[in-house]
Amino acid sequence: xxxxxxxxxxxxxxxxxxxxxxxxxxxxxxxxxxxxxxxxxxxxxxxxxxxxxxxxxxxxxxxxxxxxxxxxxxxxxxxxxxxxxxxxxxxxxxxxxxxxxxxxxxxxxxxxxxxxxxxxxxxxxxxxxxxxxxxxxxxxxxxxxxxxxxxxxx
Numbered sequence: 486x487x488x489x490x491x492x493x494x495x496x497x498x499x500x501x502x503x504x505x506x507x508x509x510x511x512x513x514x515x516x517x518x519x520x521x522x523x524x525x526x527x528x529x530x531x532x533x534x535x536x537x538x539x540x541x542x543x544x545x546x547x548x549x550x551x552x553x554x555x556x557x558x559x560x561x562x563x564x565x566x567x568x569x570x571x572x573x574x575x576x577x578x579x580x581x582x583x584x585x586x587x588x589x590x591x592x593x594x595x596x597x598x599x600x601x602x603x604x605x606x607x608x609x610x611x612x613x614x615x616x617x618x619x620x621x622x623x624x625x626x627x628x629x630x631x632x633x634x635x636x637x638x639x
Contacts, residue, residue, distance in 0.1 A: 488500045488503060510637065510638050510639055511637055514637030515633075517636040518636045518637065520544040521636065522628070522629060523542045523543070526622070526625050527621065529620050529621045530551060530553060530620060530621040532617075533615045533616055534561045534617040537558075537561035538554065538558045538561045539553070553617060553618055559587065560587075560614075561614075562578075562615065562617060562619070565584075565596075565609075565611060566584060566585075566600075566601075567611040569614070570614045588602065596610075
């Protein structure tokens with residue numbers, strides 16, 4: 486956006502009006518960007534998890550949240566047993582993540598003692614991570630510029 490201003494009351498008032506319009510467009514476009522990124526991120530996370538977890542999202546103003554819920558979220562995100570991956574987020578997820586953490590802290594301790602566990606009549610050594618929230622984060626990082634450019638009209 487370019488403004489050409491001369492030193493007259495009319496020109497200055499016109500420029501102020503254009504700047505206020507640009508501010509409104511910027512705010513609306515940013516809200517639309519947050520809405521789209523949050524919704525797309527939630528779709529990516531849900532697609533990664535399949536039926537292991539449920540994902541919802543909420544965007545309010547300039548803030549968006551993507552939430553994963555369900556009993557299997559820690560396993561769906563980080564895996565379990567031999568396939569456990571490290572946390573790749575900026576903040577602590579609210580529970581310890583390392584091979585055997587669930588077994589030691591919540592479960593029967595079987596994996597921590599033997600390197601395997603029994604569940605539903607089967608023996609397991611690992612659950613592959615799905616990384617839904619991590620995939621959502623990466624999708625947002627990869628696409629925010631294009632979405633913002635399309636949503637913000639100055």
